[in-house]
Amino acid sequence: MPLTRTKILSLSALILGLSILLVTLFDKSQINRKTSYWIWAGITANDAPNDAELYIFQGQINTNKTQSTFRRGGLFPHPIKSQPIYLVYRLEGTLPSAEYVTDIFKKDAADWRHHNIEIQGLQIDFDSATSKLLIYSKFLKDLRLHLGKNDKLSITGLSDWAVQGNRDTIKDITNTVDEVVYQLYQDRHTLPDADYYVTALERYPFPFRIGLLEKDRKASYSTTLSKNPYYQGEIYFIQK
16 A cells, blocks of 8 residues: 555654664763773873873772781872872782771772862772672672762773673672773783673673773774673773
8 A cells, every 4th residue: 555645754754763863872872981091000190181080099908818908009199180080999819898998998088089189989900700700799789888879889890701700690790880891901911812802792781891001092992892882981001
């Protein structure tokens, strides 16, 4: 049966509406993607682009069966142009108590705020074995309970989580934290199989960012991952 003029106009309006919706969704996914920088030991805020979002290393928490100890490192609180910032803590050994971590964070945050720096939240850098993600998930839930209601919680993640991790546990972690940043480097070297993990992340079904060495800025990872609506951007590790 031939289409009437009214039906043709209605169909055209529907197609236009769907096109606008798709463009809007695409634009929103682009807006949500951002580029940030890690400021680790030996690096200053001046080494990052002006007004960039910064993740500033504050020290390492070492935990064994009997106690946790905090070894301070990185930048001390002082006036900087870039803000708000995240304060980053590296965890080594077993997991400390959530209260131990948040007590350190709250003190450091207060010291930064004394210099009129806005604190976005904290980031935990912990290499949890993929097989122990359920334990890590429980720790993160406890940590969230000890944070202020306006404090965001970011974590770094091993790329293997996205490939071998239990999806229910990964989903649980994603719902607990504000962002997961999968690192495509180890120490000061790009992972030799980074392309393999990027391919896996193309189909990854949860919100995520990636962590890269600054020297990999020109790599095509971001372009490849841009097709995934869950991709939220990258954080670059500045090296000298």
